[in-house]
Amino acid sequence: MKDDVIIPGPEKRLKPHRLLKFLRQEILPTTFCPGCGCGTVLNGFAQAVDELGIDPKDMVFVTGIGCSSWIPSPYFKGDTLHTTHGRPIAFATGVKIMRPDLKVVVIAGDGDIAGIGGNHLIHAARRNIDMTVLMVNNWNYGMTGGQVSPTTPFGVPTTTTPYDNVEHPLEAAELVAAAGANYVSRWTTYHVFPLMESIQKALQVDGFSFIEILSQCPVSYGKMVDMRKASDFLKFYRDQSVRVHKAKAMSAEELEGKIVVGKLMERERTEFTASLRRINERFRKG
Amino acid sequence: MTQRQSRLKEFENRTLFLLGDEAAAYGALYAGCDFFAGYPITPASEIAEVMSRELPRVDGYYVQMEDELASLSAVIGAVWAGGKAMTATSGPGFSLMQENIGYAVMTETPCVIIDVQRSGPSTGQATKPAQGDVLQARWGTHGDHEIIALAPSSVQECFELTVASFNLAEQYRTPVILLMDGEIGHLRESVTFPTFDEVAREERRLAEPDTDLFGGEPIPPMSLFGEGRFIHVTGSTHKASGMRDVQTQAVHEELVTRLCQKIADARAEIASVEQDLVDGARIGVLTYGATARPARGAVLEARRMGCAVDFLRLITIWPFPEEAVKRLAERVETILVPEMNLGQIAREVERFTSLPILPLPKIGGVAHTVDEILEAILSSSSELGSAVG
Numbered sequence: 001m002k003d004d005v006i007i008p009g010p011e012k013r014l015k016p017h018r019l020l021k022f023l024r025q026e027i028l029p030t031t032f033c034p035g036c037g038c039g040t041v042l043n044g045f046a047q048a049v050d051e052l053g054i055d056p057k058d059m060v061f062v063t064g065i066g067c068s069s070w071i072p073s074p075y076f077k078g079d080t081l082h083t084t085h086g087r088p089i090a091f092a093t094g095v096k097i098m099r100p101d102l103k104v105v106v107i108a109g110d111g112d113i114a115g116i117g118g119n120h121l122i123h124a125a126r127r128n129i130d131m132t133v134l135m136v137n138n139w140n141y142g143m144t145g146g147q148v149s150p151t152t153p154f155g156v157p158t159t160t161t162p163y164d165n166v167e168h169p170l171e172a173a174e175l176v177a178a179a180g181a182n183y184v185s186r187w188t189t190y191h192v193f194p195l196m197e198s199i200q201k202a203l204q205v206d207g208f209s210f211i212e213i214l215s216q217c218p219v220s221y222g223k224m225v226d227m228r229k230a231s232d233f234l235k236f237y238r239d240q241s242v243r244v245h246k247a248k249a250m251s252a253e254e255l256e257g258k259i260v261v262g263k264l265m266e267r268e269r270t271e272f273t274a275s276l277r278r279i280n281e282r283f284r285k286g
Numbered sequence: 287m288t289q290r291q292s293r294l295k296e297f298e299n300r301t302l303f304l305l306g307d308e309a310a311a312y313g314a315l316y317a318g319c320d321f322f323a324g325y326p327i328t329p330a331s332e333i334a335e336v337m338s339r340e341l342p343r344v345d346g347y348y349v350q351m352e353d354e355l356a357s358l359s360a361v362i363g364a365v366w367a368g369g370k371a372m373t374a375t376s377g378p379g380f381s382l383m384q385e386n387i388g389y390a391v392m393t394e395t396p397c398v399i400i401d402v403q404r405s406g407p408s409t410g411q412a413t414k415p416a417q418g419d420v421l422q423a424r425w426g427t428h429g430d431h432e433i434i435a436l437a438p439s440s441v442q443e444c445f446e447l448t449v450a451s452f453n454l455a456e457q458y459r460t461p462v463i464l465l466m467d468g469e470i471g472h473l474r475e476s477v478t479f480p481t482f483d484e485v486a487r488e489e490r491r492l493a494e495p496d497t498d499l500f501g502g503e504p505i506p507p508m509s510l511f512g513e514g515r516f517i518h519v520t521g522s523t524h525k526a527s528g529m530r531d532v533q534t535q536a537v538h539e540e541l542v543t544r545l546c547q548k549i550a551d552a553r554a555e556i557a558s559v560e561q562d563l564v565d566g567a568r569i570g571v572l573t574y575g576a577t578a579r580p581a582r583g584a585v586l587e588a589r590r591m592g593c594a595v596d597f598l599r600l601i602t603i604w605p606f607p608e609e610a611v612k613r614l615a616e617r618v619e620t621i622l623v624p625e626m627n628l629g630q631i632a633r634e635v636e637r638f639t640s641l642p643i644l645p646l647p648k649i650g651g652v653a654h655t656v657d658e659i660l661e662a663i664l665s666s667s668s669e670l671g672s673a674v675g
């Protein structure tokens with residue numbers, strides 16, 4: 001491991017950021033494209049971990065394949081299990097059952113979590129297994145160059161919907177809430193402080209916690225819709241977002257194209273691994 | 287005495303009348319399995335049923351996942367969290383697991399996958415037995431790799447080879463496939479349970495601090511999550527430290543060559559066969575799994591009729607017991623290979639001898655009869671010009 005961290009940028013910025021302690025500094029800088037929202041998510045997540053005072057030794061990060069899977073793996077200095085595409089929640093299920101004392105965090109993209117791995121998302125939420133899933137939704141398969149994903153808005157061109165997307169996007173957060181998770185919210189990389197608070201909340205919830213984070217992809221997605229700057233997306237998120245309580249009073253027509261942000265679900269259903277352990281206690285010698 | 291020991295004490299030295307599936311599940315419990323994730327499928331479901339009943343009694347965990355992709359995923363996750371873990375399935379589920387088998391190979395995750403083979407392709411004859419997955423077990427996942435696969439031919443052996451599978455998985459830090467077939471999985475016969483202490487259990491070799499977990503020696507030691515080592519496990523090409531490097535040709539070559547060599551170099555140690563050779567044999571019968579049973583009957587019957595026949599049963603399918611096959615080929619003039627597929631192992635045998643190989647395939651969900659194999663032996667014998675009494 002290198003001792004001297006070379007942080008790109010002017011010399012005066014070399015003072016290490018207080019959150020750098022959470023990163024595998026020897027492999028920086030990140031491979032994220034200019035303007036990518038993954039940095040904001042990483043920052044918000046690291047802030048949340050710092051403020052909660054969680055020791056990374058007590059966490060396990062499980063990720064899939066895609067840009068946002070790189071947020072914790074390999075960058076976050078913790079145990080990191082970088083799995084096959086779509087399967088991080090299923091891998092995380094095995095980790096959590098065997099080590100319920102560890103905080104299990106999955107960070108992955110919309111293609112990974114809602115597309116190829118959508119079934120695992122539904123069933124992990126249904127079991128209400130204690131883990132935190134951050135689904136970084138950039139509306140496309142960014143790593144592979146900008147193909148349509150299950151969350152791409154209707155009518156939008158991508159590299160594989162050259163005549164515009166004719167599929168309706170999946171509302172992942174609502175799906176997870178319906179499937180049985182104890183905590184669900186949706187935020188965007190524009191809403192950095194509420195997002196950070198929501199991550200803190202999700203990390204403390206006993207049960208399945210899920211945050212859908214809309215996160216800009218100005219390179220792969222933006223090139224097709226002429227939103228080539230991060231700020232194009234942040235302004236869009238700002239202007240199109242509607243808080244949950246306001247959305248409740250709006251008609252379906254009024255909500256068309258809007259992004260409903262805020263807490264969508266909070267409840268206290270029985271957590272899965274605790275139920276498993278209760279079965280085992282029946283057979284323990286008294 | 288641990289909870290596991292006290293539960294298994296109830297079985298020790300007892301002879302029970304069990305299904306192959308059930309015996310395999312108990313083998314896993316004796317081997318120390320404490321995690322099972324699976325998805326129902328005939329003819330493997332009884333393994334899951336026993337595991338769901340018994341694992342909580344030995345302070346282990348059973349979880350029924352949403353599909354076979356998730357099942358092997360959860361198994362691999364459980365291993366890195368300290369578990370000894372297994373899944374069980376049949377052909378269609380085994381096909382779904384192939385990507386994660388490659389992940390387990392690449393990340394050197396010790397785990398056991400039981401495939402109770404059934405008639406395919408696709409849904410095929412669903413519940414009926416076959417041996418059609420022997421090459422899928424070898425080559426099902428993409429990329430260069432070696433694999434360990436064992437094939438039991440009795441219920442007792444379902445128990446014993448499940449234990450052996452767990453041990454080989456730990457010893458070579460690799461996934462091990464137990465290639466049962468529906469015939470053996472759903473066969474009910476006597477199985478005698480050993481005492482807990484009679485069963486040898488290979489414990490996981492854990493790394494000292496600052497040792498590489500993914501290189502530096504042919505079979506590196508492991509480390510587990512939650513120990514503050516901040517380990518990085520990835521299916522991407524990685525350096526000995528575990529950190530990803532998908533750009534450097536030499537890194538990939540070194541890693542994948544080591545992963546293959548650690549098993550290929552141990553072929554002689556891993557490869558296990560049962561052989562019964564007789565003087566003057568001109569015909570050899572090479573077989574495995576359920577097919578070994580009628581094949582054995584046919585060999586004994588042929589000998590009774592005065593025809594000397596060698597019998598070789600592969601217990602290890604992969605790595606292929608090349609030496610035993612070559613030795614057999616040196617003794618006889620032709621080798622018959624009865625198997626419940628259209629000649630998958632017969633094809634492999636051809637790689638190690640120039641002798642004429644006679645595949646004796648049988649598909650359709652029905653095992654060979656003794657007479658069918660006997661007839662093939664006698665017909666070969668007469669072609670060779672042997673006098674059969």
